[in-house]
Amino acid sequence: MSRSKWARARTWGTVAAGTFVAATAAQFAITGGAMLREVFAFPDPVEDGPDPALRTPTHAMRSSVVGTPDGALLHVVASGDVDDADEIVVLIHGWTCNTAFWNAQFNHFGDRRPVVAYDQRGHGLSELGRHRPTVDMLGQDLQAVLDAMIPEGKRAVLVGHSMGGMTIMSWAQQFGAGMEDRVSAIVLCSTAARGVVQRQALIPDNLPALAKPGKNVLARVFTSAPVPLPVNALTSQFEHYIALGPVARAAHVEFSDMMVSACSPAARAAWGSAMYHLDVLSGLDKVTVPTAVVVGTADLLTPPQHADEMAKALSSRGFLHSYTTYDGSGHMAPFERAAQFNTLLDGVLTDLSAATGS
Template sequence: MTTFTTSDGCEIDYRVDGPAGAAGTPADTLVLLHGWSQSRAMFDRALPTLSRDVRVVTYDQRGHGESAKPDHGARIARLAGDLRELLDHLQIAEAHLGGHSMGASVLWSFIDLYGTGRIRSLIIVDQPSACVVLPWMAAGEGAQAGAILDFPAAEGFVRAIAEDDRATRDGFLKSMLTPDIPDDDLAWLGTENLKLPAPWGARLLLDHVMQDWRDVLPRIDVPTLVLAGEVSHVAPESQAWTAGQIKGARLRTFTKEEGGSHFPFFEEPAAFCQEVSAFVAGRA
């Protein structure tokens, strides 16, 4: 277990994989961020392939996985600060950054706060630019951005998480996976999800789903890859819209056979690894 401690006292667990030579080449570092209630271990099936030519850093965001469970910092902006401090700790001046689900929101917050000077390229994996239909959205804008909740549904979801309603947590996890996922895989994912404490996780979830990142997208000025899933609970059309807002962004939609649910790197990592490795290699 390798850890570092953030400026506000939170111990973060991280892992570094890859060839020794890549450690001295900041441009050849790929940092992957997991989503809400997930963990860095969910990338483990992809690591052997992704780390063949580049250094790959994965870590448990605060409150998740093996990282500390503080009472404070349940905000996307604080998670973005944690990323910046991790880069500083590892002396990474510039890296390829990939965010899955909420991890993509953390990257958008990172860009909003700190700019793109430390980003070699950006990889967005299956995340709406707005999760909730917000009051300032015109008709249709929410769906365009990928919003999957309205205000009452968001309140009910967050309240159920805060009360540690296991049926809600299990149902949400299953909704993000293909129906025929093996039982042992589902059980393992469920165990990883439950490492996130319910009350703290609910606070983070509320902050996450109430964000609107659409104004950040046109300001992204680094090479960007947007990955979508044909059978994901996140509408593939919303990911196409996201890619269209980022100048020069490339879109790739995985089919069901390619693991095109919300977790392509876990269910069928081969296609995911091929796409990400080629993208990163083209910008090394």
Template structure:
């Protein structure tokens, strides 16, 4: 289980494929871990050096004292690239990972060839709601959040036809670190890049789920209008679109970074 130290955290990561190939790093959503990217790992590992990691507070990464900041989440990615001695990579992040990608494109543009931000926004949700969720999780644990996650993550059709996949992700969420999850909620509460994204000069692909109730197509269009080298791809899926529509997702990312 490879880990490295970044700031105050131990970050768990996995790599797949040949290190001589172009690098692509994947960043998970809130309440998941690197295994959410399995369909992307399988698709990209023959042509790319695939790097996956568990965001601090998630999976097998440590959950140091919070609250966390978006800057910390982004710096963990830079420290991972430095640890692997990779000067430039492609980046793909979903939801919380998409906010991390925006921060990286703003603050470390020279480290990335292309940035893919999926099912995300320049500001995700409202500050008060995130702080209330953090307090709830600290008080009651992750089980109540996990019990209702499917409706936020997937369409009814996907839930009905892929019960095992949905159950596995809910089980993983319930088994996670309540402290780490709450700390990341507090990072999302404060994260607001609406004024800064217009400075992004890296090529950016925005993937928006047409049935996503969390980060909508309107959120994607807001970013598209402000990021100079942005493209928008709409996908027929809800919030965790890389799991719900992996073929469409993989094709969009592949064409963009090719």
């Protein structure tokens, strides 16, 4: 190639690169701006005082540690006497949360029923481990907890929120054969079986054609960037929009903001990146126990289309216990709608007792 042709090629290459960067910047500006408009259009949270359901449980709670196959240690909390019931409720929290997420459920059950919860790896007091987190690892960690915490002859009622629901489906994919021997029922709340990052509704769909390719890119950056999160009025405003329904209690926004900000940035980014490749839909083909599906109609992180998909898969095989929607609730339904959610859990447990005659 002559020197003049090489120079022209370099020039056009530079122009093309500059055009790509400019187009990408424009996409980010438009998509980010669209999301910001939604954030600032949200109503102020309702100032009605603290929520007693979210207080730290005052009944006896036991802490322990469970080892995983790769050596990471998971923090586990439990309450109640395992000899008092055939079923043990196992609560599995979601991305950026910890066992405190389930305070409303621990307080509801008190000492009346054995309840177990654990910090997902890298969350709360659990170690992240030496290996890059994967969706398969979620199910493997749950298996380790079940092996350690559910005595022989007892069965678990698995309750998963968000990434916790994905954990249950990952577990079912890998360990679901004959699950009715170890698990008696499942509750999948505010969760998704596939495409969770790609199908979020945080960024409005009514974007110009130019900006639409940037929606998934911005979503991926949002979930996988290891940026520390402060706690202030601005982060609370974002947390309200991202995680809760439009009409939310200030106590719930504060609780959620504090919990998410406390999550390790490295763990948040690692799990956000892992969830980009989520596909545990086939785990539902292994489910052989009654399974309740729950979602808030205003959930932007895991919109109702995900719940529709899971409910359809379960119903087609005869294992859908119920499909419940909470009008106006966002992603944090177990404490946004604590009374209704606890009633649902009671109903699942009552149905199990009626089925077994116990």
